[in-house]
Amino acid sequence: MSEIVFKFCATVSLCSLCQTELDRDHAFGDCPLADIKGGECPEECDCPHSYPVSMYCDGRGLTAMPVIPSHIKYLYLQNNAITAVPDLALMNATSLVWLMMHYNQLTSEAIGKKAFLKLTSLERLYLQHNNMTSIPSNLPRSLRDLRLNHNKIEKVTPSDLQGMDNLTILYLHDNAVTDMSTSLKGLKSLTLLDISSNKLTQVPEDLPEHLHQFYLESNTISSLPDDFLQRFTQLQYIRLAHNQLTDKGIPPNTFNVTGLVELDLSFNKLERIPLVSTTLQHLYLQANQIKEFTLGSFCSVVDVTSFSKLRTLRLDGNEISREDIPSESSFCLRLASNIEV
Incomplete structure (x- = not known):
């Protein structure tokens, strides 16, 4: 009798029905492989009782998608x-x-155009380190965290990310993107954007204004647009290292914006220190062609209340030495514990 009921227990949706027939000492979750809301855990995966809505199939040598029970989150x-x-x-x-x-x-060719269409509650989608050449079609508009880095994506179109009002994190670094058009325009919640290590020659247009972290290093950008950072009220970290930036390519006052905490301009072609805000705390300018230490880049006025908040300043790998730093810099850069030249 128990054996018959036990088999029935694995097929019905309510294990509690079996409980009345089996020994009272059995726990509610003892029906082997039983899925309370329909479907069984694939034998090649692990669905622990302690995490009933999780399914672990990682590192199993799978070559095809397993069957996924409907209750898995x-x-x-x-x-x-x-x-x-x-x-x-x-x-x-x-x-x-x-x-x-x-x-x-x-x-990209092996991902169905409707594959993600019904995942209306999906918040995190990690597709990094694959072989995709384009962003999959019809991604869920519910996404908050989308990771597509380390693929072979060449282009991002407006339709790829359209309607993703909740997206806050977008990793697209280490691809082959040459053009992003206005694809980022509608991402009104985006706070972290990483498009480093691509093939971009210019900064994408219509960037989301709530960015907090913006990473653009290792592209071939030679100039920045006018008022590049003026519209960002929350931007604190920007990395532009390993590009082709020159003094002429950076409009005046580009980096003189309140709120910026970290600015990385290392490994470019700058000959002068750009003007930066007194609120900036970390400035990386190593491996450029800077020939002069311009104190006015950090402080226009120096007094008890007006001085640079800079703590980190790297100038090593340029064409200046420590002797080129004026003695009065200690008043302007009074918080900088170490200036590397």
Whole structure:
């Protein structure tokens, strides 16, 4: 009798029905592989009782998508050899909140155009370290964290990210992007944007105004647009290292904006120290062609209340020495514990 009921227990949606027939000492979750809301955990994955809405399939050598029970919210598929996401692969997984598929072998052609269409609750989608040449179609508009770095993406179009009002983090670094057009314009919640290590020759247009961290290093940008940072009220960190920036390519007062905490302009072609805000705390200018230490770049007036908040200043790898630093710099840069020349 117990064996018959036990088999029935694995197929019905309510294990509590079995509980009345089995020994009273059995716990509610003892029905093997039973999925309370329908479907069984695939044998190649792990669905621990302590995390009933999580499914761990990472590092299992998978080459294809497993069957996903409808109640699963957190799906871990990273570190496999999955090559495709067919249209129907996620049809039953409408409760997903996190989908981790980084470090697989996905190509853009093998991801169905409707594969992510029904994931209306998805917040995190990790697709980094795959072989995609474009952003998948019809990504969920509910996304908050999208990671596409370390792929082979060449272009980002406005339709790729359209309607993603909740997106706050976008990783696109280490791709082959040459053009972003106005694709970022509608991302009104975006606070972190990393598009470093691409093939960009200019700063993307219509950037979201609530950016807090903006990473652009390792591109081939030679100039910045007028009023580049004026519209950002919350920007604190910007990295432009390893580009082709020259003095002529940086409009006056570009970096003289209140609120900026860290500015990285290292490994460019600057010959002068640009004017920066007195609120800036960390400035990286190493490996440029700077020939003069201009104290006015940091302080226009020096008194008891007016001085630079700079704490880190790197000027090593330029054409100046410590003897080029004027003695009065100690008043202006009184908080800088170490100036590297």
